[in-house]
Amino acid sequence: MYNPTVARLTWRALLGRRRALILCVLPALLLVVAAAVRAMNGADDAVTSQLLGGFALATLVPLIGVIAGTGAIGPEIDDGSVVYLLSKPVGRTSIIVTKLLVAAGTTAVFAAVPVLVAGFVLNGNSQQIAVAYAVAATVASLAYSALFLLLGTVSRHAVVIGLVYALIWEALIGSLVPGAKTLSVQQWALALAEKVAGSGADISSSVAVPTAVVLLAVVTGGGTLFAGQKLRTLTLAGEE
Amino acid sequence: MSPDQTPAPQATASGGAATAERGQNVIHNIGYRGYEGPRLGRSYARRALFSQSLRGTYGLGRSAKSKVLPLLLFAAVCIPAAILVAVAALTKAKELQVGYAEYVLLMQPLLGIYLAAAAPQAISMDLRFKTTPLYFSRPMERSDYVAAKYAALSAALFLFTAVPVLIMYIGALLAKLDFGDQTEGAVQGLVFCALFALLHAAIAAWIAALTPRRGFGVAAIIVAITVPYFLVSALQGIAWTSDNNGAIGWLGLGSPGTLLDGVQSRFLGGRSGFPDEQTLTGAQGAVYLVVLAALIVCFCTLLLRRYRKAGL
Numbered sequence: 001m002y003n004p005t006v007a008r009l010t011w012r013a014l015l016g017r018r019r020a021l022i023l024c025v026l027p028a029l030l031l032v033v034a035a036a037v038r039a040m041n042g043a044d045d046a047v048t049s050q051l052l053g054g055f056a057l058a059t060l061v062p063l064i065g066v067i068a069g070t071g072a073i074g075p076e077i078d079d080g081s082v083v084y085l086l087s088k089p090v091g092r093t094s095i096i097v098t099k100l101l102v103a104a105g106t107t108a109v110f111a112a113v114p115v116l117v118a119g120f121v122l123n124g125n126s127q128q129i130a131v132a133y134a135v136a137a138t139v140a141s142l143a144y145s146a147l148f149l150l151l152g153t154v155s156r157h158a159v160v161i162g163l164v165y166a167l168i169w170e171a172l173i174g175s176l177v178p179g180a181k182t183l184s185v186q187q188w189a190l191a192l193a194e195k196v197a198g199s200g201a202d203i204s205s206s207v208a209v210p211t212a213v214v215l216l217a218v219v220t221g222g223g224t225l226f227a228g229q230k231l232r233t234l235t236l237a238g239e240e
Numbered sequence: 241m242s243p244d245q246t247p248a249p250q251a252t253a254s255g256g257a258a259t260a261e262r263g264q265n266v267i268h269n270i271g272y273r274g275y276e277g278p279r280l281g282r283s284y285a286r287r288a289l290f291s292q293s294l295r296g297t298y299g300l301g302r303s304a305k306s307k308v309l310p311l312l313l314f315a316a317v318c319i320p321a322a323i324l325v326a327v328a329a330l331t332k333a334k335e336l337q338v339g340y341a342e343y344v345l346l347m348q349p350l351l352g353i354y355l356a357a358a359a360p361q362a363i364s365m366d367l368r369f370k371t372t373p374l375y376f377s378r379p380m381e382r383s384d385y386v387a388a389k390y391a392a393l394s395a396a397l398f399l400f401t402a403v404p405v406l407i408m409y410i411g412a413l414l415a416k417l418d419f420g421d422q423t424e425g426a427v428q429g430l431v432f433c434a435l436f437a438l439l440h441a442a443i444a445a446w447i448a449a450l451t452p453r454r455g456f457g458v459a460a461i462i463v464a465i466t467v468p469y470f471l472v473s474a475l476q477g478i479a480w481t482s483d484n485n486g487a488i489g490w491l492g493l494g495s496p497g498t499l500l501d502g503v504q505s506r507f508l509g510g511r512s513g514f515p516d517e518q519t520l521t522g523a524q525g526a527v528y529l530v531v532l533a534a535l536i537v538c539f540c541t542l543l544l545r546r547y548r549k550a551g552l
Binding site: 004019022026029033037040041044046047050051054055058061063066067070071074075078132158159160163164167168 | 309349350352353356357366453455456458459460462463465467470472473474475477478482484
């Protein structure tokens, strides 16, 4: 299921040139802010939760997920070079699974690791807050990668649709309509964080842990399967 | 000297002579005629580029598929305005629930997505398909191209924000709210729309001009607009919970969204979106205005510099 050549090509497409820069800027920003807040305020659990939950998990992880998930397959379909890959004797599902692993790995490296480091910088992992958010970020990055990889195979406007989902659905509608929170990757990941963190930590999710795990598995597995199906019947469209 | 030398009749010549003649450099007149009508010149080209770019940002003159997103987003910013007005009319309220400038700020995520979709379409695609050399081989100057594209993006964004403001204003008048208050608010709201459009269009146009890839441009613009906003909001929240209220105003300088929020709450009579609805002090207000002007000038200069180089 894992093809090293496809993985190598995807790595190079993802981290080549300026894409890597944008991927580095965001975590660097988080770490700088974490260091600045620690220097000004000292260690504080509430502040740590606020920064990791309000900025890192709500903005950083989805954005990096969009860039890595759609970037793993979108440009190839866009410029038509995917036909050279599809014409090789490599299963479509194994292409998707490889790309998913690479995208999830990239998201985890550029989102979950900085979250863990920022958590340690902010309050030295008191009440397991840093670990909890890092676990949430890892799980979320896997789900986001599957979701946005699927979007990349379905639509040419995957980046825009992914951003609409990440910004409008999760940030705006999720905060206004309580029911929408049940359908938000961020809340599922927060449910796991809530479980990992100490009881004094101010992490709350609107979804129960079993529901969250089931939904995460469904989205990740279903997204991968459907993306594989979609790649099997892919038609290359011209420019607009 | 005349280029239209008629070729020698070759049909009658013998084979050897014909190949010898064919080898000579002869320009054949095949009947094309030069253009002798009026030439519309530089300003016409600039206006045409402006109007075509403006239409393009709403998907007019493009395929049906590319009309979907701009028009959906346009509906999404207009409908809540109409609902607000309807609620005010039904409940016989004395004023609208949400101020004009405040409404524009509330719609920021939608505006950001619209801008991120429109700017690369207007600017990056010319780089990708290498149409810029075609523009610059015309009487048009580089500054004309930049001015036309920037003006088109600003106008598109202004329309996008001003139409809901006008809907709210007309609705407020129909609902017989106070005429003086509403007119003042709407004028301030329109000024705010203009400031919002000028700043955001400058940022988006510069980013879009850096990359020939549309997807990359879309992501970069969204990141540049939203990440600083969320970051500054989180930091302001932290400053507020740790009783560091003086810092909230200064932190607001860090992102386009909070910068404009500060300006509207200080100078345009809106409610502040900062923690505790804090407004700016006099010194902060002056710095905000200076930073706003400096940012617009700075991004326009960067944009011009981008197109100064030959062989983009």
